[in-house]
Amino acid sequence: MAGRAAPAPGALLCALLWAAAAAAGGGPGDNPAPGAFGHVYRGAVNISAERVYAFAYRSEPGQVDAVRVYVNSSSENLQYPVLFVVRQQKGVLSWQVPLIFRGLYQRTYNYQEVSRTLCPSEPTPETRPSDQIIFVDVASMAPFNIAYELLVTKLENFQLETNKAFNFTASPSQPQYFLYKFPQDVDSVIINVVSDAAYPCSVVSVQDIVCPVYDLDHNVEFNGVYQSMTKQAAITVQRKDFPGEQFFVVFVIKPEDYACGGSVPSSIHGNVNRTWNLQRTKNLQVTIVPSIKKSVYVQAMFFSFLSFLSFYLGSVVVAFVHYIRVQRKASAGRLSPEHGSGMMTSSHPISASTPEGSSYGAIDESSSSGGRQLSSPEHRPPAGSDTDSSVEEESDFDTMPEIESDKNIIRTKVFLYLSDLSRKDRRIVSKKYKIYFWNIITIAVFYALPVIQLVITYQTVVNVTGNQDICYYNFLCAHPLGVLSAFNNILSNVGHMMLGFLFLLIVLRRDILHRRAMEMKDIYTLDYGIPKHFGLFYAMGIALMMEGVLSACYHVCPNYSNFQFDTSFMYMIAGLCMLKLYQTRHPDINASAYSAYASFAVVISLAVLGVVFGKNDMWFWVIFSMIHVLASLALSTQIYYMGRFKIGECYMGIFRRAVMVLYTDCIQQCSRPMYMDRMVLLIVGNLVNWSFAVFGLVYRPRDFASYILGIFICNLLLYLAFYIIMKLRSSEKLLPIPMFCIVATAVVWAAALYFFFQTLSSWEETPAESREKNRPCILLGFFDDHDVWHFLSAAALFFSFLVLLTLDDDLDTVRRDKIPVF
Numbered sequence: 001m002a003g004r005a006a007p008a009p010g011a012l013l014c015a016l017l018w019a020a021a022a023a024a025g026g027g028p029g030d031n032p033a034p035g036a037f038g039h040v041y042r043g044a045v046n047i048s049a050e051r052v053y054a055f056a057y058r059s060e061p062g063q064v065d066a067v068r069v070y071v072n073s074s075s076e077n078l079q080y081p082v083l084f085v086v087r088q089q090k091g092v093l094s095w096q097v098p099l100i101f102r103g104l105y106q107r108t109y110n111y112q113e114v115s116r117t118l119c120p121s122e123p124t125p126e127t128r129p130s131d132q133i134i135f136v137d138v139a140s141m142a143p144f145n146i147a148y149e150l151l152v153t154k155l156e157n158f159q160l161e162t163n164k165a166f167n168f169t170a171s172p173s174q175p176q177y178f179l180y181k182f183p184q185d186v187d188s189v190i191i192n193v194v195s196d197a198a199y200p201c202s203v204v205s206v207q208d209i210v211c212p213v214y215d216l217d218h219n220v221e222f223n224g225v226y227q228s229m230t231k232q233a234a235i236t237v238q239r240k241d242f243p244g245e246q247f248f249v250v251f252v253i254k255p256e257d258y259a260c261g262g263s264v265p266s267s268i269h270g271n272v273n274r275t276w277n278l279q280r281t282k283n284l285q286v287t288i289v290p291s292i293k294k295s296v297y298v299q300a301m302f303f304s305f306l307s308f309l310s311f312y313l314g315s316v317v318v319a320f321v322h323y324i325r326v327q328r329k330a331s332a333g334r335l336s337p338e339h340g341s342g343m344m345t346s347s348h349p350i351s352a353s354t355p356e357g358s359s360y361g362a363i364d365e366s367s368s369s370g371g372r373q374l375s376s377p378e379h380r381p382p383a384g385s386d387t388d389s390s391v392e393e394e395s396d397f398d399t400m401p402e403i404e405s406d407k408n409i410i411r412t413k414v415f416l417y418l419s420d421l422s423r424k425d426r427r428i429v430s431k432k433y434k435i436y437f438w439n440i441i442t443i444a445v446f447y448a449l450p451v452i453q454l455v456i457t458y459q460t461v462v463n464v465t466g467n468q469d470i471c472y473y474n475f476l477c478a479h480p481l482g483v484l485s486a487f488n489n490i491l492s493n494v495g496h497m498m499l500g501f502l503f504l505l506i507v508l509r510r511d512i513l514h515r516r517a518m519e520m521k522d523i524y525t526l527d528y529g530i531p532k533h534f535g536l537f538y539a540m541g542i543a544l545m546m547e548g549v550l551s552a553c554y555h556v557c558p559n560y561s562n563f564q565f566d567t568s569f570m571y572m573i574a575g576l577c578m579l580k581l582y583q584t585r586h587p588d589i590n591a592s593a594y595s596a597y598a599s600f601a602v603v604i605s606l607a608v609l610g611v612v613f614g615k616n617d618m619w620f621w622v623i624f625s626m627i628h629v630l631a632s633l634a635l636s637t638q639i640y641y642m643g644r645f646k647i648g649e650c651y652m653g654i655f656r657r658a659v660m661v662l663y664t665d666c667i668q669q670c671s672r673p674m675y676m677d678r679m680v681l682l683i684v685g686n687l688v689n690w691s692f693a694v695f696g697l698v699y700r701p702r703d704f705a706s707y708i709l710g711i712f713i714c715n716l717l718l719y720l721a722f723y724i725i726m727k728l729r730s731s732e733k734l735l736p737i738p739m740f741c742i743v744a745t746a747v748v749w750a751a752a753l754y755f756f757f758q759t760l761s762s763w764e765e766t767p768a769e770s771r772e773k774n775r776p777c778i779l780l781g782f783f784d785d786h787d788v789w790h791f792l793s794a795a796a797l798f799f800s801f802l803v804l805l806t807l808d809d810d811l812d813t814v815r816r817d818k819i820p821v822f
Helices: 009-024 294-332 337-346 403-411 426-465 487-491 494-519 523-527 535-556 560-585 593-613 618-640 653-668 676-699 704-729 736-756 767-771 785-806
Strands: 040-045 051-059 067-072 082-087 092-097 099-102 108-111 113-117 130-140 146-154 166-170 176-181 188-194 202-207 225-229 232-238 246-253 282-290
Touching: 040 051, 040 130, 051 146, 067 082, 067 130, 092 099, 092 113, 130 146, 166 176, 166 246, 176 282, 188 202, 202 232, 225 232, 225 767, 232 767, 246 282, 294 487, 294 494, 294 785, 426 535, 426 560, 426 593, 487 535, 487 785, 494 523, 494 535, 494 785, 535 560, 535 785, 560 593, 560 704, 560 785, 593 618, 593 704, 618 676, 676 704, 736 785
Parallel strands: none
Antiparallel strands: 040 146, 051 130, 067 113, 067 146, 082 092, 082 130, 099 108, 166 282, 176 246, 188 232, 188 282, 202 225, 202 246
């Protein structure tokens, strides 16, 4: 009745305990003894005597009560352990003491002290308090008494608070877990866990509110999301993944450290048992902070796209200014060919102290050079027919009589000019270079599709298993979107795709203008400047776009197995840039697309073998270093003799030729080799490559893919520096646009490399060790250092491509028989 007073809480609890004792009945060991929280109970059990304790408490409405049970037994007898069974309203939890953990190679680790947190009671919707009871059974099958201790406590700090650090201690036999509820205005949080000590190795897990809670080493991976940890861990949790808007954060200490990069203790051999107790405790601090809001995602997307759209705007402005200047020149009248020739003649001064013909500036007009015989427009094939030519490359590639002997005469001259190496039919040469473009598209499709399928599988495995040790993210700045765990690392690659497409548009514009000039039979287009072949430029643009695609694929789940996805097209970009630089002054003798891509395939194959065998196998490094050195020597010989180096019918022909080179250039002409400039470049280049080979042989770097990329980049920079130096030495000019691009390239590359070397993760180490390098976001609260590297490297590659595209624009009004080859 409403007027009757409610019974006292103490009376209810006593009645509840009395009823439990009456219901138990049976022997003396079955009668539950009333237990008090915070009180230590000591006793002994054997096969005929067990103890049952009943702990009753009252749960307030809306309150989550957590109880922790601590037990201890001095017995180390594994044949007769003490068994503890805890019965709750909706579950049973049991364990034995000594508690046994198994490690690597079936090693066992025994713990006599165990404490476990019981699965907390769910908040009841009732408006009145509810009474709860917990039974703790202590038993053993031992024929003798085994002493034990029991302590049951109520946890005061079971629920974690936002932005508030909480410190605690855990061990393998004493795991901890806590509850967190999402605040009303928070959709995503980051769980930051730190520790001063790297070891013992630990595991951080996020699990749904389900009983039982998996909080031991052998079962913590059964549910939820988890990471291994040394000094730092971070897990991003979204509200949408937990319908109850709350979750458990579980902390487990592993019995061994090998999973975190540590070694198995040397004192443990075979299956020897040992009691560890408190030797592997770890102090931890957990802080849960709100993650970014959806508006930050929108801002980051706008920033990414608008930043690179500004390059489009700048290109339009430059194109418009160029158009205005061309129109003004057209209205004022263009320079005559004779004026261009006169300009170039005066721009090649001859040193008074240098004998005539000893430098590129010395031009002997009386000497009959095939390269000086410029064909007139009326004797040329129809202009503009290069794209639709049906001429077969193999049959009509060399249209001059006695071409082989002519090649030997021309290309082995001491001083070569561009007209000597641009004698082939432009239609055929242009068709040859366009194969680069079509082949790289085919390669990109066949390479990218399996890669995309594989990384989707990786991401699916991560999402299904919850194992965040599979992927090496920067977990302190990994912002998920949809099924993707680190959307920011993928978004930051948009620059490669946008700038690659922009470069294709710039090249297409130049190609269209060049075709129009060819159709008009413009004398400057036919006989002046560097021959325009755009196939390699198109291939470079596609390679830049594919680098963005594959880098994004790699960052879906970055790890040891798929790192080559991020570097494969970087090899191709570096190689294509070197080929383009060489093609500029050697249009007739550059490598074919088939041989170039076959070489890239060999390099990528070596990179894969290096990833597999390059860690510890000395034989691999010996073979690779030999291949590296021999390839450098073979390529140097081809470059030195402008492709006229041939291996005789006998296999010893190459060695005879090498001996002849040493004799003629190092003994007969030791003071001055026949091709001085080429010799200097090749000596420096070989020294650099041999240094790389020795470095790899001695240190055997684990990141083999980056090692090969470093070889490519150093060779490219060396060749570009040589080209610019020789260009200036030949009294050629650098126009404002290429000069700006060179400066921009140097500045942006320097900034990009600074962020590249800010290591945020490393798949060369264990996932736990890699997380020690994780850092917070630095840009817009969304992008980390590596994302900034993506942005800057895309811009740096774009400017690098523009350098190659515009470097020789100053030669557009210079006759080809006045342009030196180097």
